[in-house]
Amino acid sequence: MVKKRALRDEPPPGPVELVFRGILGDTGLDPADLREAAVFNHELYGFYGVSVWIADLAFPRELLESTKLVKFERYAEFTVGGLAGRGLQLWATGQRPHYDVVYEGNDLESLVARLAAAPYWIVDNPSVDREEH
Amino acid sequence: MIYIDLPADLNLEDDEGRNVARLADAVAPDAVIAGAVLVTGAPRAWSWAVVDSVDSGFVYFRQISAQDAARRGPLVKPLPQSA
Numbered sequence: 001m002v003k004k005r006a007l008r009d010e011p012p013p014g015p016v017e018l019v020f021r022g023i024l025g026d027t028g029l030d031p032a033d034l035r036e037a038a039v040f041n042h043e044l045y046g047f048y049g050v051s052v053w054i055a056d057l058a059f060p061r062e063l064l065e066s067t068k069l070v071k072f073e074r075y076a077e078f079t080v081g082g083l084a085g086r087g088l089q090l091w092a093t094g095q096r097p098h099y100d101v102v103y104e105g106n107d108l109e110s111l112v113a114r115l116a117a118a119p120y121w122i123v124d125n126p127s128v129d130r131e132e133h
Numbered sequence: 134m135i136y137i138d139l140p141a142d143l144n145l146e147d148d149e150g151r152n153v154a155r156l157a158d159a160v161a162p163d164a165v166i167a168g169a170v171l172v173t174g175a176p177r178a179w180s181w182a183v184v185d186s187v188d189s190g191f192v193y194f195r196q197i198s199a200q201d202a203a204r205r206g207p208l209v210k211p212l213p214q215s216a
Contacts, residue, residue: 001189006148022144024175037142044153044191051144071143071196072178095150131181131199 002046005100008092015081018055019090019099020064022072023122029076031116038111041100048108049091049100050115054080059097066127068097073128076120086114135179138164138171139192143178151185151193165192170205 024033038048053068055061069075080090083101088111090099103111138161141154154173159165165184173182173194181202182194197205 003147022178024142024178026177033142037145040142040153040155041145043155044147051142051146053144068144068146071174071180094146094148098146 003044005045005047005093008094008096010092010096012092013054013056013080013090013099015079015084017080018061019052019078019080019083019101020055020061020069020123021050021052021076021078022069023074023076028122029116029120031112034115035108035112038108042108047100047102048106048111049093049102050111052078052090052099052101054090054097054099056097062127064097065125069125070127070129072125073130075123075125077123078118078120082119083115086118088114088118135176136172137174137176137179139173139182139194140175141173141194143174143180143196147193149193151195152182154192154194156187156190156192159192170197170202 037050041049053064089102091102093100139154140158147153156162167184167186169184171182174180180196182196185193
């Protein structure tokens with residue numbers, strides 16, 4: 001049985017707001033990783049979604065780099081407008097500043113293809129925590 | 134090479150700010166119980182973590198520092214014993 005996902009009641013982020021997602025592997029924003037993330041979210045919450053973080057005044061880039069993204073050597077940087085231009089939506093899920101990127105109709109392949117094709121940059125995280133194992 | 138006990142996407146947080154993974158993806162699912170200290174994530178983005186709860190096939194955990202992990206128990210697994 002899937003769990004109910006809390007949606008925050010707050011104004012949507014503006015088109016120039018920055019959207020970050022930590023990169024899991026060596027090959028940049030890998031469609032296979034995006035698909036796995038969306039499938040996992042579907043198993044857990046019943047909709048295809050890919051977790052991201054959106055920077056704002058309360059959660060500026062530097063804070064996100066040293067907290068939510070601290071374990072990632074690199075992250076992908078989108079804009080809200082860039083995602084919207086590919087027909088993607090941002091749902092305010094969980095606790096601020098977590099969001100899910102979703103695609104209308106809950107279509108997995110369209111979500112992955114559109115997110116992978118959205119304009120983004122790869123950013124090295126200067127605050128990465130390379131803890132010894 | 135990092136030894137990952139519990140593969141997970143550390144971008145995902147639940148409504149309580151915890152990370153989540155599939156129990157079935159764990160290297161040793163029987164060892165994944167509340168309070169267990171594990172290495173979670175992916176080879177290029179991993180963290181020490183403590184398991185908060187296991188429910189309906191999902192593992193809910195919180196990231197912790199290596200220092201905190203060491204306080205909770207030995208970080209080096211014992212070598213397998215020969216028969």
